[in-house]
Structure formats: structure tokens, C-alpha cells
Amino acid sequence: GNADASPRGDGPGFVRVLDDNTLLIPDRRGNNRVDSFGNILSAPGVGLVFMVPGIPETLRVNGKAHATRDAELLAPSVMQERAPVTGMIVTVEEAYLHCGKALIRSKLWDPASQVPRKSFPTLGRIIADQTKAVDGDEADRNLEEAYRLRLY
Incomplete structure (x- = not known):
């Protein structure tokens, strides 16, 4: 598989922390792409960047991922009465905060720069x-x- 970058987003808490080293990211129907899941089958390394609107610093997480279809595991991720069919489980190998210089320079959160x-x-x-x-x-x-x- 090739490296793949695919945006994911939802309300606060949509990425679930399963334990100290494991995250679950539900795959929403609206994503309508399967590239990421195909790629992690052959190359499970992933890099995630977490952004919070208005906050210039980001959280970076690197690790290994695999797909899950475990309905019980995905059940807490129901939105609008729809449970995700699949999710990505990430085993965290490193996590760290990244300074906000790039987002400050880009003025990403500045409405006047939109x-x-x-x-x-x-x-x-x-x-x-x-x-x-x-x-x-x-x-x-x-x-x-x-x-x-x-x-x-």
C-alpha cells in the first residue's frame, strides 16, 4: 500500500481512547473512501495530526493501525442512529504536542484570512x-x- 492522507473529523471525543496505547477512529459513511483501509493492510504505519478549531498547537500520533468490524467495539460511536461498519484501531508508538507556528503563520483559525x-x-x-x-x-x-x- 501507499502512504495515504485522509481527513477525519467529528465532534469532540469521536476518536476513542481504548487504553493508554490504543485509539479507535470510526469510519463514517460520509468518508466514502477505502484507500486508508486498503493501505494499512499492507503498510500499517500511520501518522495522525489532531487539530482543535482555534487552538494553534496540534497533537501528533504515530503508530500501527489495523481495521476492525467489531460491532461491540464500534457501538459507542453511533451518530444519528447509525453505527460505523468499520473503524481503525491505532496502536500508539509515539505521541507528542507540536508547536503552533505553522498554524499561526497560515492564519488558519483567523476568520479574516478565509x-x-x-x-x-x-x-x-x-x-x-x-x-x-x-x-x-x-x-x-x-x-x-x-x-x-x-x-x-
């Missing part, structure tokens, strides 16, 4: 441009519907 949405093409427009298989407006409508109805 790019106006209309100045950047939407994902639907990009998909339409690249594939020529779908209309950009239709793709945008489909994405908005997925964001509303299929996050979990």
Missing part, C-alpha cells in the same frame, strides 16, 4: 471539469445533498 467561497471553484465544478461526465451545477447539488443527508 478565502471567499466564490473566489474558488466548487468541488462539483472541479469534478465536472475533470470528468466531463456530469454538469457542475448538478454535481454541486448532489454534494450538498450528501453533506446534508449522508454525513453518518
